[in-house]
Amino acid sequence: MTFQYCPHCGAKAIPRETGDEGLVPWCDACKRPLFPMFSTCIIALAVDEEGNVALLRQGYISSQYHVLVSGYMKPGESAEECAAREIQEELGLSVSRLAMTGTYWFEKKDMLMIGFAARVRRRDFRLSGEVDQAVWVAPDKALSLLHPAPAISYLVTEHYLRHPEILEARG
Numbered sequence: 001m002t003f004q005y006c007p008h009c010g011a012k013a014i015p016r017e018t019g020d021e022g023l024v025p026w027c028d029a030c031k032r033p034l035f036p037m038f039s040t041c042i043i044a045l046a047v048d049e050e051g052n053v054a055l056l057r058q059g060y061i062s063s064q065y066h067v068l069v070s071g072y073m074k075p076g077e078s079a080e081e082c083a084a085r086e087i088q089e090e091l092g093l094s095v096s097r098l099a100m101t102g103t104y105w106f107e108k109k110d111m112l113m114i115g116f117a118a119r120v121r122r123r124d125f126r127l128s129g130e131v132d133q134a135v136w137v138a139p140d141k142a143l144s145l146l147h148p149a150p151a152i153s154y155l156v157t158e159h160y161l162r163h164p165e166i167l168e169a170r171g
């Protein structure tokens, strides 16, 4: 989202040469640059002790494909805290280890997504109202249930399946 008006005081933004960034909208009343704004979300693949992965059905996202846990970051929260919170909220599972799979720009929603694989202790799901259904899936079945790449769910899962060692204890 590119600002036409200052979100702090409502003054009209004016383009101004800003360092290496080139022309950036500027609020002359607040004396601050108004860099384009976008949402930041996490997307997380929950993995049990045996390497099975938790996939979700969320009718409001897709009727055809499974999806991963995802959610908006809250101000003051780290991406890791957000991923653990969302897995707890959506699936009712506790996270013992997190590893980043990458970061992804989601063009359709103007959104930065931070991808994680998360080790969880397997137990019965306690689903949030946002989740219609969740299933444990063997690793070799997971990709066939997801929207093909470049869907971000697919990229996160594929990264984990290629590098399962990212969830192993080190040192």
Ligand SMILES: [Zn+2]
Residues within 6 Å of the ligand: 006, 007, 008, 009, 010, 011, 027, 028, 029, 030, 031
């Ligand atoms: Zn302002």
